[in-house]
Amino acid sequence: AQSVTQPDIHITVSExxxxxxxxxxxxxxxxxxxxxxxxxxxxxQLLLKYFSGDTLVQGIKGFExxxxxxxxxxxxxxxxxxxxxxxxxxxxxxxxxxxxxxFGSGTRLSxxx
Amino acid sequence: ETGVxxxxxxxxxxxxxxxxxxxxxxxGHNTVSWYQQALGxxxxxxxxxxxxxxxxRGNFPPRFSGLQFPNYSSELNVNALELDDSxxxxxxxxxxxxxxxxxxFGSGTRLTxx
Numbered sequence: 001a002q003s004v005t006q007p008d009i010h011i012t013v014s015e016x017x018x019x020x021x022x023x024x025x026x027x028x029x030x031x032x033x034x035x036x037x038x039x040x041x042x043x044x045q046l047l048l049k050y051f052s053g054d055t056l057v058q059g060i061k062g063f064e065x066x067x068x069x070x071x072x073x074x075x076x077x078x079x080x081x082x083x084x085x086x087x088x089x090x091x092x093x094x095x096x097x098x099x100x101x102x103f104g105s106g107t108r109l110s111x112x113x
Numbered sequence: 114e115t116g117v118x119x120x121x122x123x124x125x126x127x128x129x130x131x132x133x134x135x136x137x138x139x140x141g142h143n144t145v146s147w148y149q150q151a152l153g154x155x156x157x158x159x160x161x162x163x164x165x166x167x168x169x170r171g172n173f174p175p176r177f178s179g180l181q182f183p184n185y186s187s188e189l190n191v192n193a194l195e196l197d198d199s200x201x202x203x204x205x206x207x208x209x210x211x212x213x214x215x216x217x218f219g220s221g222t223r224l225t226x227x
Contacts, residue, residue: 043220099169103155
């Protein structure tokens with residue numbers, strides 16, 4: 001069955017440090033992949049998406065992600081985090097039916113002052 | 114361009130009751146999906162509506178039902194509420210169903226069942 005795995009439940013980084021959030025997917029063909037961010041009590045905001053083409057995708061708020069087919073990964077990166085980046089981050093893919101998004105369990109990001 | 118609007122924002126219901134949640138799609142979007150997000154978990158797909166017809170359903174019992182109206186707004190109905198139905202319910206709209214040009218999520222309805 002198709003799945004998305006985020007192996008890190010909680011990550012804490014210092015403000016100004018670099019960030020990498022891991023995501024692995026399970027799907028036979030090339031999937032559509034997304035990263036969403038959710039602040040407490042809020043809905044989901046799309047950070048970036050990958051459909052095809054260039055494997056390095058730029059998103060909003062200075063985030064980027066790299067699709068690596070050989071590793072079935074789509075890790076999210078940011079060179080320098082800000083306190084406002086503290087939130088829950090979800091990796092997601094579109095299922096084979098193309099009608100539903102499959103989400104990972106999320107990674108909570110805390111920022112150390 | 115308006116985003117996705119959900120109402121109400123918060124709701125408290127008693128076990129066994131019925132509830133209706135509402136969603137207004139982003140302008141021009143004809144596809145609406147509903148997700149349930151339990152505390153500390155990722156969203157789980159409930160179902161999707163495309164041009165007023167159900168177009169896919171997740172692993173949820175029949176007491177979860179929906180509607181999509183000609184203006185593409187949508188309702189999620191849950192009958193015989195159980196304590197485990199307590200969650201954030203998210204609505205997402207998109208331009209088309211087969212080519213996911215992007216899903217826009219609402220801020221959700223927080224349902225508490227007591």
